[in-house]
Amino acid sequence: MRATTIHAPRDIRLSTVPDPTITAPTDAIVRVLAACICGSDLWPYRGENPIDEGVTIGHEAVGVVEEVGAEVTSFRAGDFVIVPFDHCDNTCPHCLAGVQSACDHLGFTTSGQAELTRVNQAEGSLVKTEGTIDDALLPSLLALSDVxxxxxxxxxxxxxxxxxxxxxxxxxxxxxxxxxxxxxxxxxxxxxxxxxxxxxxxxxxxxxxxxxxxxxxxxxxxxxxxxxxxxxxxxxxxxxxxxxxxxxxxxxxxxxxxxxxxxxxxxxxxxxxxxxxxxxxxxGMAPVRRYLPDLLDRVLDGRIDPGRVFDLTLPLDEVAEGYRAMDERRAIKVLLRP
Amino acid sequence: MRATTIHAPRDIRLSTVPDPTITAPTDAIVRVLAACICGSDLWPYRGENPIDEGVTIGHEAVGVVEEVGAEVTSFRAGDFVIVPFDHCDNTCPHCLAGVQSACDHLGFTTSGQAELTRVNQAEGSLVKTEGTIDDALLPSLLALSDVxxxxxxxxxxxxxxxxxxxxxxxxxxxxxxxxxxxxxxxxxxxxxxxxxxxxxxxxxxxxxxxxxxxxxxxxxxxxxxxxxxxxxxxxxxxxxxxxxxxxxxxxxxxxxxxxxxxxxxxxxxxxxxxxxxxxxxxxGMAPVRRYLPDLLDRVLDGRIDPGRVFDLTLPLDEVAEGYRAMDERRAIKVLLRP
Known part of the structure; x- marks a missing residue:
């Protein structure tokens, strides 16, 4: 698949990498409809965090379920889902206490700025919408995955x-x-x-x-x-x-x-x-899954419109320009379309 | 008056110093019936805090009002009072929000281990009891001034x-x-x-x-x-x-x-x-006055007995031995009788 990779400070590329696969029965693979660049992606971009050369980057995504593992029963191929940047089983003591970001099975979206991304604890992490999603809502739904x-x-x-x-x-x-x-x-x-x-x-x-x-x-x-x-x-x-x-x-x-x-x-x-x-x-790190159902209601009801933080939309091919725009504060937040 | 003074690390003395006086109309002078040594007094005693040579020490006391300033109307000579280590007007925005320890007129008991001590904001700080106090209750009432x-x-x-x-x-x-x-x-x-x-x-x-x-x-x-x-x-x-x-x-x-x-x-x-x-x-620093009325009720009702933390009682004359006993952990907390 096509995926964003980082190689060194300010060296962001669109690369071809192997597709993510189901590695555990709790996994799902999501085809990304919209992704974005996070302020925290700028830490490695600016050389202030260490970089594993050539690693995929991006942790915010919404999309459509492509495939699920054997233990994932609430989602199936074709579901539109919001992918929290932090994955959780939503059943451990920390999740039950509302601290999904400290889940015993914590995972992260690691190829959000790509065509496909793996969700480690799909059953606990994902939230889906009913029916078709109006394209105009996509930015606000994407904002729910993190910011x-x-x-x-x-x-x-x-x-x-x-x-x-x-x-x-x-x-x-x-x-x-x-x-x-x-x-x-x-x-x-x-x-x-x-x-x-x-x-x-x-x-x-x-x-x-x-x-x-x-x-x-x-x-x-x-x-x-x-x-x-x-x-x-x-x-x-x-x-x-x-x-x-x-x-x-x-x-x-x-x-x-x-x-x-x-x-x-x-x-x-x-x-x-x-x-x-x-x-x-x-x-601390946000327990996204805790807030997702409520925030989704607020978006679908039109009470909040966080998607307005995206002031630049680029095709995934131009992801490097997206990083530059955010680094130089020419954009508040960049939305990427694979 | 006789008062405890600190001169250098491990140099605690009982000295004769001028009596405290009313310096502002909001002041009161309290004759100390019982005082004690705090874990935090051990910081300067051990040389881990700077020392102003010869300064009086001690911030926990209960006693009887000796004299009040012109603006102190709720207390008069003879009242038995608990003296919070942190003095407050109990009317500023921080006091009203329950953070009396950040009062706009914050003051502190500075000669608790002595015969007399000044309270800077007597009206807002002090809490009195009705009638005579059973001597057996003194340790628990004293504990309310801080610990x-x-x-x-x-x-x-x-x-x-x-x-x-x-x-x-x-x-x-x-x-x-x-x-x-x-x-x-x-x-x-x-x-x-x-x-x-x-x-x-x-x-x-x-x-x-x-x-x-x-x-x-x-x-x-x-x-x-x-x-x-x-x-x-x-x-x-x-x-x-x-x-x-x-x-x-x-x-x-x-x-x-x-x-x-x-x-x-x-x-x-x-x-x-x-x-x-x-x-x-x-x-952070405890807003003693916030909790005092409730804690006083609990002591008078016999629900709590915090005075049991005092496992050594000494006359004020032996204050230096009191510091040694706490420093060497021979005592949990030392009560001093002037």
Whole structure:
């Protein structure tokens, strides 16, 4: 099949690789209808994560089931499915506690930016839709495989509540989905920290009531001024850098929680500040499967439209250009069509 | 007045210093009936915190109001009061949100191990009892000024719930009070991590259902075995060292929260483990005033008896011996009578 592979920093190629096959009775193979590039794909792209030369890349996908293993009974060839980036059996103690991202049989989508991808725990992981899917819905359904569920997890972990004030640190696709989540969960004020006009505009359309364009100390000061010196009731940290984490803790009010979903890179948590101000940290890798049924309903009902984070669509052949566009911030998020 | 002062590591003296006076209309002066030595006093005693030579020490006290400032209307000379180690106005936004330890007018008891001590925000901080206090209740009331409220905060921050499993890391007075708190909050299983026979026995009397004497990897393995490999639903970290924090995160199940109340010393939070396993951190310096009315009821009703953590009572004159006894772990906690 045709699949995206990474060979070195900034060396992304469309290659021909063997088709994935059923390797366990719990597997399924999905033919990808739409995939995309994630902010976290930029870590290896920029050389900040190690690279296994020539490995396939991409963990977000929606598509149609091609083949299932012997133990997969709820899905069959032809089903349209959303593929969570993190695969789970949905029956182990961690899954039953709503932490599917710590499943005893955790797996990951590893060839999302390709024609076919394997799902390790298909029965527990996949969610299907009934009937035919309107092509216009594809971007929003694709967003559910990671960024929308991840932004939702940030809001849940941060304890966003009806009537409160939420700050979203990060204006990437996850941060923007965090704005959607904070809005759906009833935050009265949503302060988006964003420097880019296009992302600010989208954040406002998603429900942000205020935008803070300043960063670091000036950004913290601006949020504190907006909150009467008190700080925010909930903070969504959607980046994963030390700078973003520090900003998140500085704008959080005592007793509140920073919900973090950006994969931490070079982060040193400010433990004494957390202790002194009683600011908690919760979150982590999103248990996508936990939120999928609810989020799918919200998309199908037209209540949320996270697919709007995709501002560039490219054929899979042009995946390298997609990485460049995201790396240079010419695009918020790139959708790929195999 | 006679007051405990610290001059250098292991140099604790009973000195004569000027009496504290009313310096602001919100102050009160309390004549100390009972004071004690805290695990956190051992940090400067052991030279692990900087020392201002000759400064008074001690932050836990109960006593009788001696004098109040002009703006203190709810208390008068003769009232028996519990003095929270952290003073608060109990009216600012942080106090109203239950985080009195981040009060806009935060103050601290600084001469607890003395004949008299000043309370900076008397109206907001103090809690009094009606009528005469039975001397036998004094230790438990004294425990409310810090350790019992701090152990309670650990349990609340960790999200201890009816029917769950809680692990308490640390068998000092705070950890033992954490066992009381977990028991009162309905934990079905309480695993106390303790190496000392006397403390293990007290933990069991306070409600611990199991004791793990091993430390580090062996301790973690023992807790995981007790919890079917899953980990605990809630973990109370009552020490503040890097080792204790690491143990806490290792025994916490995915999706759970470590409630931390030990002042962090040399702690580096395991951020990637927290992210990967979705284990949160909450807590910090305890908002004693928040819990005081409820804890006072529990003591007066005889439901809890945290004063049992005091296993050595000394006259204030022998405070230096009290520090030695705690430093050498000959005593869990030392009560001082001025």
């Amino acid at each position: 929308m569920a991840t932004g939702w997890h940030a809001a849940v972990a941060a304890g966003v509540r009806q009537g409160g004030t939420a700050v979203v640190v990060g204006d990437g696709a996850v941060g923007l989905c965090g704005v959607i989540a904070a809005h759906e969960l009833g935050a009265e004020r949503i302060i988006a920290m964003s420097r880019h006009a296009d992302r600010q505009a989208l954040a406002r359309e998603f429900g942000a009531t205020e935008v803070v364009a300043e960063r670091d100390d000036a950004g913290v000061a601006a949020v504190l001024e907006l909150t009467g010196g008190v700080g925010a009731d909930a903070v969504l940290e959607c980046v994963g850098t030390d700078q973003a984490i520090r900003t998140a803790f500085e704008v959080a009010r005592p007793g509140s929680t920073v919900g973090f979903v950006g994969v931490p890179h070079g982060v040193e948590l400010p433990v004494r500040h957390m202790f002194r101000r009683n600011i908690g940290l919760a979150g | 019992m409220a701090t152990g309670w905060h650990a349990a609340v921050a960790a999200g201890v719930r009816q029917g769950g499993t809680a692990v308490v890391v640390g068998d000092g007075a705070v950890g033992l009070c954490g066992v009381i708190a977990a028991h009162e909050l309905g934990a079905e299983r309480i695993i106390a991590m303790s190496r000392h026979a006397d403390r293990q026995a007290l933990a069991r009397e306070f409600g611990a259902t199991e004791v793990v004497a091993e430390r580090d990897d062996a301790g973690v393995a023992a807790v995981l075995e007790l919890t079917g490999g899953v980990g605990a639903d809630a973990v109370l970290e009552c020490v503040g060292t890097d080792q204790a924090i690491r143990t806490a995160f290792e025994v916490a199940r995915p999706g759970s929260t470590v409630g931390f109340v030990g002042v962090p010393h040399g702690v580096e939070l395991p951020v990637r483990h927290m992210f990967r396993r979705n284990i949160g951190l909450a807590g």
